Amino acid sequence: MAKYIFLTGGVVSSLGKGIAASAIGALLEARGLKVTLQKLDPYINLDPGTLSPFQHGEVYVTEDGTETDLDLGHYERFTHVQSTQKNNYTTGKIYFNVIKKERLGHYLGQTVQVVPHITDEIKSAIRSLDCDGVDVVIVEIGGTIGDIESLPFLEAIRQIPYDVGRENAMYFHLTLVPYIGSAGELKSKPTQHSVKELREIGIQPDALLCRSDREIPQEMKKKIALHCNIEEESVIGAIDVETIYEVPLVLHREGLDTLIAKKFKFNTDPPKLDVWHNVVKTIKNPSNEVTIAMVGKYIGLRDAYKSLIESLIHGGIANDASVNFKWLDSEELEKHEIDEYMSDVDGILVPGGFGIRGIEGKIRAVQYAREKKIPYFGICLGMQCAVIEFARNVCGITGANSSEFDTECTEPIIYLMEQWFDFKTNTVQKRSMESEKGGTMRLGGYPCLLQESSNAKDAYKKAEITERHRHRYEFNNNYREILQSKGMRFSGLSPDGKLVEIVELTGHPWFLGCQFHPEFKSRPTEPHPLFKAFISSAIREKRSLFPTHGMTALEQRR
Incomplete structure (x- = not known):
């Protein structure tokens, strides 16, 4: 059975939960473990496919053609995970699944409610990743503690330890420790309040990832640990770095992967991080x-x-x-x-x-x-x-x-092709202008044959490739x-x-x-x-x- 790590965020948005989750995955892979990651998004859209890039950023496309949140791009760049539709769920997708089941009589006349039906659907989505020999499932909860739309997801992950055993789940909370220039010091109060709100929901974090623009003194870590009811070693400094690819190295120096290995009783060698050291060295000294x-x-x-x-x-x-x-x-x-x-x-x-x-x-x-x-x-x-x-x-x-x-x-x-042959399914795809997205798009991985003596062939060094698509016109x-x-x-x-x-x-x-x-x-x-x-x-x-x-x-x- 897989172990579960749940990552939440507090104080402010855009602290980098996606990077943190990806870096955790990279560290565990460096220890020889198999990981997968999942993003649970609180917005009601079924997926980001119809969202404005100005508001939501890029739409990341998986090999199976799912339009997902951009954090899945971080997951795949930091680890060897190849995401599918199971790696990204939105509130809209969860409710859509529950409503479909209700219409088909799945609930046998029960009154369908947030608890247990919505939370059960969320837990089912999370547990679906416990397969193919995965050692650790890392789940990132979108939004910030205190957002009303995140509550069903938080309730669902609160219940998970009752299903899998408390020893098989960890909660990480990403917070901000701001430096107040006029006072000349770091402040821990926002972190304390964020953890207090998380505990009111019923979740006691096992570790805190404290974002800061400078090193957090040990005395400050001790204070945070005392007020947040965690061990001092579980207060992890997540300071700003020149490149995001330095984050796994910073978290390793802070002992994060050791903390995880200790909690889950993983008997692994220390992580092999040479490849990340080389990446960072090249970026910093080109x-x-x-x-x-x-x-x-x-x-x-x-x-x-x-x-x-x-x-x-x-x-x-x-x-x-x-x-x-x-x-x-x-x-x-x-x-x-x-x-x-x-x-x-x-x-x-x-x-x-x-x-x-x-x-x-x-x-x-x-x-x-x-x-x-x-x-x-x-x-x-x-x-x-x-x-x-x-x-x-x-x-x-x-x-x-x-x-x-x-x-x-x-x-x-x-132009718009009326039809084309889909080599993924070995079927002819016909374009339908009545589809919910205004016409069928080519989405996900499709094969391509390269011509000899071309820039493409010189680059790939092979004759056949598979690449991901997201377009309608040809x-x-x-x-x-x-x-x-x-x-x-x-x-x-x-x-x-x-x-x-x-x-x-x-x-x-x-x-x-x-x-x-x-x-x-x-x-x-x-x-x-x-x-x-x-x-x-x-x-x-x-x-x-x-x-x-x-x-x-x-x-x-x-």
Whole structure:
């Protein structure tokens, strides 16, 4: 039977529960244990798929095609977990399941209530992860203690020890220990009040993760332990760090994994953390430096591109380089001369998105990268913009557009396919505009065959790959021949050759667009091949423009 760790948060939101849960998972994996993680979100939406990126950040897509919370991206980047629909539940999803059961007569006429029916459904979702030899299930509860919508989840995890045994469950509470400048000291009172509220619900934490911008003195830890009814060694300092990938190392130094091993009686060797030390060392002391322009439409909230940011950092790690981000609003690029924005960048990335806003700015960025021979990486919508730009400005198809942006366009280079063959299910998928999301999307992992002597094949070093998708519109094969005749190469195709997955340009240092989202499969310890190749090309082209004459690229920049 698996052990359970429940992570709650208090005082303020955005303390980093997802990072903390992921770091705990990384530490336990480093001890040779098998872990899985789950996020329980208190909002009533069935999933984040329809939420605005400005409000909720990115939608992370799992291999099985589930649209989930962005914290699942952290889980997969820090551990070897491959998430599924079982790893993310919302209030909406829980209630939806209960209501369906009630309509089918599952409860045999009982009055359906929060306790026990909703809490039982939550517990069932948690317990469903106790399979496949998992040693520890780590469950993160979204929201902050005191939020009314979190109460059913808190009640459910309060009950879990009665089902599995108190010795098989631990409660961690993440709090804030703020430094008050005018007083010149750290304050523990917010933590005390947060724990008091948690205990009123019936949950006594086994350990506290205390966020702070500086080291927490031992005397302060002793005070917190006394007032919160825990052991002094269970007050774990979680201080701010330069990179999130340093968090497992900080928590290990504070004795967190030792505490867990002691509680659960795990007989394991000390964690092997060399890989994390190497990752942090490379990030802090790189030999190279590049600047990448991120041309997006949701840059007001950087979490909308969380996996992309991390994947570019991973590409930097693979090349012993730091990656600087130059955030460019694609709407602004529609209004001004693009040279003033792009003159100091070493690579250009156009990410995914939905809708027409800012599209012409993205297309201008593609044109600039193509004409100036700057390494270009287009992802999902970024690939579609690359195809539209090439059709307009190289092939002379002036009306080229996507039917997503103009339903009446005469040259729909990008369009809605009526049907396609799904190699995951070996069935033909037909698009239904009456579906609840306004049309069927391709979601999750799909296979792709790579062409020989291409940037894609050089990066992956294999002929067949599987990558995750989240899109509705596809390349229109009616235009494949003319674009190919002008120098666009279709280097990645579905196994039946009907779906274009990757495009490249001949005669360009590195220009690649992919219909899928490679950022969902990158880890700091295993950087994604395309991000590794993109950053490598940016470094290479930068050096060709500015010969080193004995100087490193970093020295040149300085």
